[in-house]
Amino acid sequence: MKRLSIFIVSMLASLTSMADWEVNMPRGVSPTANAAYDLHMLIFYITVVIGIVVFGVMFYSIFHHRKSKGAKPASFHESTTVEIIWTVIPFIILVGIAIPSTKTLIMMEDTRDSEITLKVTGYQWMWKYDYVEDDVSFFSKLASDSNQARQLGSKIDVNKVDNYLLNVDNEVVLPTNTKVRILLTASDVIHAWWVPEITGKKDAIPGYVNELWVDIKKPGVYRGQCTELCGKDHGFMPIVVRAVPKQEYTKWVSLNQKNRVADKSK
């Protein structure tokens, strides 16, 4: 009993050392991420209100319309008027949701007038980045300390690994306040590229090219993961984007142009 309580207390204590109890989507640092967040919150609040109303009525009924309280059952069992009302009102609410949703979607799918093009290729199990205009090209895979720690039975405490599972050897560097067009494809199976704070995800499909755009407003390091099951190491091919001011980006490009990697077998 004593050992059990020690175990429970230490488990609970260890909880405090673990990071966030994050419950919501990040608002993000780009117009598209912001827009997704705003829509998400709008619909969330609408469903909360509907839930309060509907469940409120239910709970009222459960408390008051019970046999043990002596309630006698009424005999009504249909009403066309009421059916029409509770078909039309939800429909109107949906139209209200559809309008901002459509506007946001159109905005997100407009990749025109981008300054930089970044081609992202998904591999089993890493990413390749090609800066089309700036002629920089490299592979990016899970950082080796994370990779060691994640092996089955490694006995390494993952809480001590820097950004466990969200760190890579070569980061994507992008300039802030620049519209970047991201082209997505894959070499073998379907992957998906996702950095939640900078934009929504899109699939990377072998033989086809998809695109999305980002415009990162705040410098910083943003982390994401592959989000389409792609085999055994699907959970181990993260993405790290470092957003820097334009001059820093230009410097980084010139430093890395020499290390061009051509598309040949590894």
Place this chain on the structure above:
Amino acid sequence: MTGIKSTILKLSFVVVAMYGFSYALVPIYDTFCEITGLNGKTNQVAYTGNDIKKDNRFVTVKFISNVANSAPLYFEPTVTEMTVQIGKPYNTHYVMKNNSSKKLHTTASPSVTPGKYAEYLKKIECFCFNQQTIDAGEVKDLGIQFVIDNELPQDSGDIVLSYTMFDISDNIKETNKL
């Protein structure tokens, strides 16, 4: 019992029809995509028309390349970006090198993004219309000739043309065995 028999017959017909429908979805999907260019697929047969009037509009076309399944190929565009006049035909080419020690059979799959502009990029000649064989160590120039249709919407942005090169040597070997 004839009511039951008749129901069963009709339902069995529906089952078979729906199975057939799933196969019908294949050409339906292709046709839908061809008509609308929606999944970025471009014309698969050479475009032979000559009725596109030249326009004073220009559009930027970007060229990118991919090699599927990490095949032992070098495959890159020689030009990554061209600003082209609508209605005027242009030439460009990709370079492919076989980095392995075996002869390979290859085929390229094109894709245009944004997909809705795929139908306006008409290919007059394209290495993607045919399969290629490439010997060990050989370097090949793969040319395309294309023209942008003047039906291209006025407010279009850049068009990206991508080719993915596949090594299909294994499939060829198996077909030859048959």
Place this chain on the structure above:
Amino acid sequence: MSANIDHLKEEHHQPSGLMRWITTTNHKDIGSLYLWFSLLMFFVGGLMALVIRAELFQPGLQLVVPGFFNQMTTMHALVMIFGALMPAFVGLANWQLPMMIGAPDMALPRLNNWSFWILPFAFTMLISTLFFESGGPAAGWTLYPPLSLQGGNSMPFVIFSIHLLGASSILGAINVIATILNMRAPGMTLMKMPIFVWTWLITAFLLIAAMPVLAGAITMLLTDRFFGTSFFTAAGGGDPVLFQHIFWFFGHPEVYILILPAFGIISTIIPAFSRKKLFGYDSMVYATASIALLSFIVWAHHMFTVGMPLAGEIFFMFTTMLIAVPTGVKVFNWVATMWKGSMTFETPMLFALAFIILFTIGGFSGLMLAITPADFQYHDTYFVVAHFHYVLVPGAIFAVIAAVYYWLPKWTGKMYNETLGKIHFWMTTIFVNITFFPMHFVGLAGMPRRIPDYAVQFTDFNMIASVGAFGFGLSQLLFVYILFSTLRQPVTVADKAWDGAEGLEWTLPSPAPYHSFDTPPKID
């Protein structure tokens, strides 16, 4: 006249023991076979879920390698959907439909037997692939190519077993439709049928239309892998996204197949325990039919991130949102049934009430997912996992459990222990929320699906979810205990086990006789 018939019956050799169950063509026997099979598969799938949750209890890999983890997620889904839920609903259909319409049995009793016995064979084959050297299927139950084409030797066996499962469902659906359309007692017009019969009729049509499409899709996978076709590879002029379209054209109606019978059950239980007729019977029928029809034009909402053209994204966003309307109508009608009723809260009613609340929560996350630009952040995260588990577990599964508690007295003539039933209810409901509610949070915070290990900021909620999962699993052992101990009771139940229950089955003795309604009853 009846004496002659009895004499004939006595001479009719009924096999006993194992042979009875193998050769039975009796809808009640076959219903029981389906239900027991479903219960077994529920635990098999549940065990797989516990492997998943045990590995996800903490970050880092402690128990399994990633490849095996992917086999667990894939098989968990296949077993639960095709082995637990669908057979459970077919079992309920078998037991209830003939009695509810005043028919002696299903239209095709021998086909009924075959439809069942396909299942153990198919599942043995499916589960045996886990023991292959190259392992079982690991590309997700959705089997997207090209990943699924990389699969090992298990692939043809998986495809064959799914074909068999589909065939079983199709044959069952044909049987259901033939029965309902041809064997109703005289006077029972379509709009006088019990609502559970209506929901199963509509579900059966969905099955007939959707399952063959799955058969086509997986056959294409098979030929792409082994017979040189290239439906899904760009090299051969194909498209991996084509598979997704074909799969989800089946897949979306499939999820309605998993919920419409549940709706019918709730529509039966709420009126019974409110002692008040179902509010808006006609509306409920039309709403169910609308949901079924709409389910064919929403499929691409599972594929918003594939790079669909804008027009497609908008179309599917609108149609998916639209499906919330008839679903909402159903919820409102249930509440209106309760309103000014005279409710008691026996175990079936508790599960039905929990269904309404928790399924609706699942519906809310579904509405959020329908919004394409928001879905770009939700897709393939635990937010989706939370959504579908809410609609399937405290949704569909609660309805099945409610149905078992409700009709068990009719099937067996024995009453389960109400106190234990209530304990089972509360434990199940509390643990189901502990398991699945945190998944909304980690999904929104950025945790992808189908990963065996996660970044440390997701630890706390994953721990909670895993604890909940084990609690939920243990609670179901109580359910098994309740079932078995009920079967050991003496027969005590009257014809009408519940004083608010309506329907032809309640005019029969409890337990219902082996053969019932050999002569059809009179309907007024």
